[in-house]
Each structure stands twice: as C-alpha cells, then as structure tokens.
Amino acid sequence: MRFVDEWRDPEAARGLARRIAERVTRPWRIMEVCGGQTHALVRFGIDRLLPEAVTLLHGPGCPVCVTPTATLDAALAIARRPEVVLCTYGDMLRVPGTERTLADAKTAGADVRIVYSTLDALALAESLPDREVVFLAVGFETTAPGVAIAVAQAEIRKIVNFSAIVAHVRVPPALEAILAGPERVVDGFLAAGHVCAVMGTAEYAPIAARHRVPIVVTGFEPLDLLDGILACVTQLEEGRHEVENRYARAVRDEGNRAAREAVLRVFEPVDRTWRGLGDIPHSGLALRAAYRRFDALERFAPQVGASRDAPECIAGAVLVGKARPTDCPAFGKACTPDHPLGATMVSSEGACAAYHRYRSVG
Numbered sequence: 001m002r003f004v005d006e007w008r009d010p011e012a013a014r015g016l017a018r019r020i021a022e023r024v025t026r027p028w029r030i031m032e033v034c035g036g037q038t039h040a041l042v043r044f045g046i047d048r049l050l051p052e053a054v055t056l057l058h059g060p061g062c063p064v065c066v067t068p069t070a071t072l073d074a075a076l077a078i079a080r081r082p083e084v085v086l087c088t089y090g091d092m093l094r095v096p097g098t099e100r101t102l103a104d105a106k107t108a109g110a111d112v113r114i115v116y117s118t119l120d121a122l123a124l125a126e127s128l129p130d131r132e133v134v135f136l137a138v139g140f141e142t143t144a145p146g147v148a149i150a151v152a153q154a155e156i157r158k159i160v161n162f163s164a165i166v167a168h169v170r171v172p173p174a175l176e177a178i179l180a181g182p183e184r185v186v187d188g189f190l191a192a193g194h195v196c197a198v199m200g201t202a203e204y205a206p207i208a209a210r211h212r213v214p215i216v217v218t219g220f221e222p223l224d225l226l227d228g229i230l231a232c233v234t235q236l237e238e239g240r241h242e243v244e245n246r247y248a249r250a251v252r253d254e255g256n257r258a259a260r261e262a263v264l265r266v267f268e269p270v271d272r273t274w275r276g277l278g279d280i281p282h283s284g285l286a287l288r289a290a291y292r293r294f295d296a297l298e299r300f301a302p303q304v305g306a307s308r309d310a311p312e313c314i315a316g317a318v319l320v321g322k323a324r325p326t327d328c329p330a331f332g333k334a335c336t337p338d339h340p341l342g343a344t345m346v347s348s349e350g351a352c353a354a355y356h357r358y359r360s361v362g
C-alpha cells in the first residue's frame with residue numbers, strides 16, 4: 001500500500017532499533033502521548049525491539065479514556081429526556097458511566113445515535129426541528145475544530161435545536177501535569193502528530209524548556225515511531241531538551257491556521273477534570289460566551305449524583321504511565337472488550353484494549 005508500506009519495512013525497523021541500541025548508555029523512560037501510537041507500538045511489537053534500557057510508557061492520549069465518568073453520567077441524564085436525540089462517536093456508547101452505558105440507555109429506549117462527524121449531528125438537528133439534538137463532544141485538539149465549525153454553522157443558520165456537551169481536552173497542560181507530579185516518571189515525550197498538525201508545535205517549547213524534557217513530534221507508523229524514539233534518545237544522551245518535529249510530512253510548526261482559528265473563535269481554555277490526572281488548569285475547552293446557548297449542560301442542567309468508577313479499575317494509573325494494563329487484576333478476567341469495566345478497555349485507542357488485542361493474556 002503506497003505511503004504506508006514504506007513506513008512498515010521490517011528491515012528498516014530493525015536498523016532503527018539497532019541505532020537506538022547503539023545510542024543508549026543508561027535507562028530512559030519515554031512516554032507516547034497518543035493512544036493511536038500506543039496501539040501501533042503494541043501491535044507491531046516495537047517495545048520488544050528496543051533495548052532493555054528504553055522503557056515506553058503509555059500516556060493519557062485516548063480521548064474516550066480520559067473523559068471522566070461524571071461527563072458520561074451527565075450525558076446519560078440528558079439522553080433520558082424524551083425530546084433529546086443524543087449523538088456521539090461509536091466508542092462512547094460502551095464506556096461505563098456510574099450505573100450504565102449509553103448503549104444500555106439506548107436499549108432502554110433513549111434515542112442515542114452514532115455519528116461520524118459533528119456536522120452529521122447538525123444535519124440531524126435540521127431534519128428534526130421538533131427534537132433537541134445533543135452532540136457529546138469528546139477529544140483532543142484534533143476533533144475540536146469540527147465541533148467549533150458545527151457550532152459556528154448552527155449560529156449562522158439559526159439551528160436552535162442543536163447543542164453540545166463539550167468535553168474537549170488539550171494536550172500541553174496534561175504534559176505539564178504529568179511532569180509536575182512529585183514522582184516524575186517520564187524523561188522524554190513522543191508528541192502526537194495529528195494534534196500538532198492542527199495546533200502546531202509552539203505550545204510545547206516552554207514545556208520542554210521549563211522541565212528540561214525532549215518532546216519529539218512523531219507519526220503513527222512503525223518507522224515513524226522508531227525514528228521518534230531514536231531522536232528522543234539522542235537528545236537525552238546529549239543532554240538536550242528541544243521540541244523536534246520528526247513528522248514533517250504532516251506537521252508544520254504553525255499547524256493548520258484555519259482549524260486553529262476556528263477553535264479559538266468558538267472555544268476558550270477552562271480548567272477540566274481528567275480521568276487519571278484529576279483537575280488540570282486550562283486543560284479543557286468550553287464554549288465562549290457568544291456561543292454558550294449551544295452548551296447542552298447549561299440548556300438541560302442535568303441532575304446527577306456522585307460519580308463512581310468500578311473499584312477494581314486502575315485505568316487512572318494506566319493513563320499516566322504508572323501501571324501497565326497487565327498490572328490490573330481484572331485484565332482479561334473480569335474486564336474484557338466484551339465486558340469492559342473501564343474506558344481504557346473500550347476505546348480503540350485505549351491501552352488495555354491494545355494489550356488485550358495484541359498480547360496474550362497472562
């Protein structure tokens with residue numbers, strides 16, 4: 001397959017792994033931020049190609065996984081309203097809320113629908129003027145532009161029966177939170193290429209400088225990842241801590257200006273709670289005052305009690321690199337993709353799902 005096969009060449013991969021081994025003189029811990037990268041690393045066995053001194057840690061880059069249970073509970077409460085059609089991406093249907101999932105709610109009669117883009121939800125709102133169409137918007141800077149454009153379109157086209165539960169999160173504050181903890185577990189980051197394709201790389205420079213940590217922008221294919229790891233290890237061995245773009249075929253330092261401007265026009269940064277990381281200042285996006293009438297949480301003011309996760313689930317520790325999925329006693333036993341106890345076993349980008357799919361249990 002053109003443009004993919006050349007990034008999966010086994011001989012080239014072994015060559016990069018050899019160069020990493022030659023470069024390493026001491027242990028280093030490198031965190032890949034993105035769940036898509038986690039899946040590729042586990043799927044292609046890249047962690048097993050690396051020298052023992054290089055430990056890969058899986059980060060919080062799965063948007064479904066870091067969405068807190070309280071947000072799911074609010075979405076469930078809104079979905080129960082008879083006038084509401086609740087739309088979201090497919091993965092979100094199976095993420096456990098405190099008592100149930102959106103799929104359970106659908107089975108019980110709620111009008112919950114999977115859409116592939118926010119604009120599909122907007123079109124649904126136009127076609128169903130007597131219903132309230134609510135989009136559950138999760139994701140990083142990659143999906144935020146689409147939601148921003150849909151909200152701006154709703155404003156222009158006066159579509160009053162559309163609103164969104166905005167649960168978007170931003171990557172840079174999460175990196176700060178991971179580095180700021182008392183026990184620092186990360187020496188270098190592989191930053192997610194698609195996030196940087198939208199937002200550019202400027203936000204990462206102060207983090208690299210402040211925490212003296214290399215941040216290497218990396219793609220998603222095996223050679224992208226190995227090349228990123230080699231660049232990160234090289235910086236660490238040379239005592240450098242720079243933002244380095246190794247995904248230049250997709251990422252420009254300034255990002256995608258149109259997408260960035262759409263996000264900035266509609267959203268503003270707010271403090272947000274992450275599963276696993278807790279409250280992180282300025283780590284979320286919320287609708288600006290001019291667009292707040294499209295905020296479903298303000299429109300419906302859902303009443304929810306205290307949210308709870310499954311007590312045996314250690315997804316919070318998995319999401320910050322402090323535990324591996326296989327450290328969880330429920331992994332592959334009480335918790336499987338068919339009966340997930342936590343979001344990291346549901347999502348196509350979740351670390352637990354990746355280990356379950358590509359690594360034998362036990």
Ligand code: SF4
Pocket residue numbers: 312313314315318325328329330331332335336340341342343344345346352
């Ligand atoms: S295996 Fe299941 S219960 Fe364990 S951390 Fe992962 S999602 Fe949670």
